[in-house]
Amino acid sequence: MTALYNDPVGHWVVVTVAIAVLLFVVLTATAYTVWFERVALGRIQRRPGPNRVGPFGLMQLAADGVKLAFKESFIPAKTDKVLYVIAPTIAVAAAFLSWAVIPIGLWYNVQYWIADINIGVLLIFAFSSLNVYAILLGGYSSNNKYSLLGGLRSAAQLISYEIALGLSLVPTFMIVGSLRLRDIVDYTVHWGPYTGPIPLVLVTPIGFVIYLMAAVAETNRAPFDLPEAEQELIGGFLTEYSGLKFVMYYLAEYINMITVSALAALLFFGGWYLWFVPPVLAFVAKVIFFLFLYIWLRGTLPRLRYDMLMRLGWKVLMPLAIANIIVTGIVLVAVQG
């Protein structure tokens, strides 16, 4: 494998195959995340959820996909048609690009990744920051006041919470001394008799809490789903989208959910390490746990008001994240000298 990877032509073959496998896995995972959400949300609300198409309703997404594909592809009048079509593709592209640097532990010494680069986590932030364009352009080019307001709201929300999200991870980088995701997962401690990997959430619990809240806001999920607040904005920037373009926005949202869950598992919960559990199962279990947390939040908490959302982001999470960095720095200097 290494010989093939170092060969100039073989390198491209390996990378292309890896990208194809990843597309398949992420798309499948997205489809079943939607199914999982609908069933779990149904159970939370004491109803069965989808259970008619296929065993346990597992084929529901295929049925929905076919239905949406055959819908009329509607483009509003008097609008910028090019931007209207480009906007959802930006969302999907930005969502998929993050997976280029996310490593997945398959077995104890076998890991899967497309690019293992020095600045892994920062690259994910860079790509997720491009998501703002999809939402803003979608809202703008729909030629609809609700869409525009939803898009602007969403853009402001994403920019605000990006800061808290980035700052919440700085203590992790300071402790590990690297931004490479594999280094962060493989971070080992020597605590008395114990030597080995630890979940970093034990070291930076505050960073994890800030990350979790900011990540929910970044993915526009309840209780921070202001951009698509139905009561006030109909469907936000999605209002005028239908058919496959709607599917692309929807897909991007769920891919982002999985990305953020995988990042939480990698950065704070030791990635693919979990006692005696086989690595790939441990990783998948952790991702599913965070996805369930998302659904749980959606089923439990009411939506925040817009000014509450902004106050939380700027006046609570950001100062807390900065304080967390300073305290971590002081402790690190005190411990390591």
Next chain:
Amino acid sequence: MGLAVFLVAAAMAVAGGIGVVAFHEPIRSVLSLVVVMLALAVLFLLLSAQFVFVVQVIVYAGAVMVLFLFVVALLGPAKELGRGRLRFQPWLAGLFAAVFLILLWVMLQGVQYRQPAITDLHIFGTVQWIAVELFTKYLYPFELTSLLLLVAAIGAIYLSKRSIEDL
């Protein structure tokens, strides 16, 4: 391979630059500028400056240009008027462009090409390398810049807090 990427990215940057001035809709001009920023980021990556690449995408494409887009979206769809009052402007612009190109050509004659001092690509351009340089060699200018930004931020807040009557 590197040359092909360079040519594509450079062509995109130039095309984006032309788009900024050529489009009549403001929103397309803004998006052209985003294309320029992203193309420049790719050029930074070609020079092994990984961190600068990411910062270029996060700060310029992810934050600064979004604010531009915000303003354009708030002002609503509008088109520039076909012809401004400044009739002599195209001629003047052409003259300045010609002078600039001549200056550039003259300057390029005096450039001596050399290998960079550090060519160890395992360190160069990484976050660690830039951090060490910033906090040792360039600590003074770095802190001064942050002070300048702080002053600018406080000034902006002060100006936006003043009500109309005070002015």
